[in-house]
Amino acid sequence: MEVLEPDKKPRVIKTARSKDSINEAAHNGFFPLMKSVIPSKDLRAKYAVIQNKTTGEIRVTGDYRTSDAKENETLAIEFTYYYPYHFKEPYAAYLLPKDLIVGERVWLEDVIEDIVGKRWNQGNTYRLESVEAIWNGKDFDIQHFLSEHEWEMIG
Amino acid sequence: MILNKNTRELFTDNGDLIKKLHCPFQKEWAELGKTQSSSTRLCNQCGKSVHDSKHFSDAELSQLIRENPETCLKINSHQSNLTLISW
Numbered sequence: 001m002e003v004l005e006p007d008k009k010p011r012v013i014k015t016a017r018s019k020d021s022i023n024e025a026a027h028n029g030f031f032p033l034m035k036s037v038i039p040s041k042d043l044r045a046k047y048a049v050i051q052n053k054t055t056g057e058i059r060v061t062g063d064y065r066t067s068d069a070k071e072n073e074t075l076a077i078e079f080t081y082y083y084p085y086h087f088k089e090p091y092a093a094y095l096l097p098k099d100l101i102v103g104e105r106v107w108l109e110d111v112i113e114d115i116v117g118k119r120w121n122q123g124n125t126y127r128l129e130s131v132e133a134i135w136n137g138k139d140f141d142i143q144h145f146l147s148e149h150e151w152e153m154i155g
Numbered sequence: 156m157i158l159n160k161n162t163r164e165l166f167t168d169n170g171d172l173i174k175k176l177h178c179p180f181q182k183e184w185a186e187l188g189k190t191q192s193s194s195t196r197l198c199n200q201c202g203k204s205v206h207d208s209k210h211f212s213d214a215e216l217s218q219l220i221r222e223n224p225e226t227c228l229k230i231n232s233h234q235s236n237l238t239l240i241s242w
Contacts, residue, residue: 044181081181123183152184153230154205155163155176 010132011100013140015110017092025095032093033139040114045084045124049077064122085114085127094140102137115144119151156213157238158230165228167213168238174220176228184229196229203227209234 014030016022022032048067051058053074061067069075092112100106108131117128133140156173157166163176180200187196187205194210197203205227208216219226230237 041181123181123186151232153158153160153163153176154182154184155174155178155227 010105010107011097013097013106013108013133014095015092015108015112016095017087017110018089022093022095025093029098030095031098033096034091034093035112037087037090037092037112038114039083039085040116041083042116043083043085043114043125043127044081046079046081046122047077048075048079050074051076062124081123096135100135102135104135105143106133106135106140107131108133108140108142111142113142115142116151117144156208156216156236165208165216165230167217169213171217173213173216174224174228176230178227198227205229207231209236212236 014025016025016032017037022034026032045062047060047062049058049060050067050069050073053072058076064079067075067079092110094108094112111128111131115128115131116125117131118126120126128144132143134143135141157168157170158164159166165173165176167173180198182198182200182205184196184205184207188199190197190204194207196205196207198205203225206219206229208228208230211219216228
C-alpha cells in the first residue's frame, strides 16, 4: 500500500457511538466502519479509601503519596485497580467519507480501540484518545507505536 | 531474549520458550519490596521473588526458570537484551 504524503492537514474522521448517530451519519453519506468496544486489561486506574474511625467520613485517593492514614483514620479499602472508562454502547463506528483514499493519512478524533497512550509510574495507564492513522482500504492502521514508550511486564 | 507482548511468552533468542509471564495481581516493579540485590524484588502479595531480566543471559534465565518455574521476571521494553515480536 502506498502511503500518500499529506500536502495539507489530515482529514478528521469522526466516531459515532450510538445507533442513532451511526444511522444519521449513514443517511448523510458516510459509511460507518463498525467496531466492538472492547475494554483492555492494560488500561487501569487505582483507588484507595481512607476512613475516619470516629465520623465514618471517607477520603478517596489514587496516589500513593497521599494514602497514609493519619491519626484516627484507617485504610478502609487498600489500593485497588479498576477499568476507569465507560461507554454507553458496546459498539461504535468510524464514519468514513465516501471519497476516502487507500493510503490517506487521517486523524481519528475519538479512537475506538483501547490502546495505552500514556503510563504513570505508579501503575496507572490512560487511553489513547486521538491519533493519526492511515486508511488501508479495510481498516485504519493506527500510527501509535507502544514500542516507542517504555513499559514493563511482570509475571 | 524475545518477548511476544500479545501472548506474554518469553523465548530465548533461539526460539525456546522460557516462560509465559502472568501476574494475577498486575504488579509494577515500583510496588515491589526492595531486597539486598538491586536486580531482585519481593512481591508482598504472593511472596515470590521477581528478577529483573535485564541482568540475565538467555541461558541463565532458562536455568532459573527450570529450577523454579514459579519464579517471576520483570521485562522492560527498553532493556537492551530484548527483542519484541508480534506487535
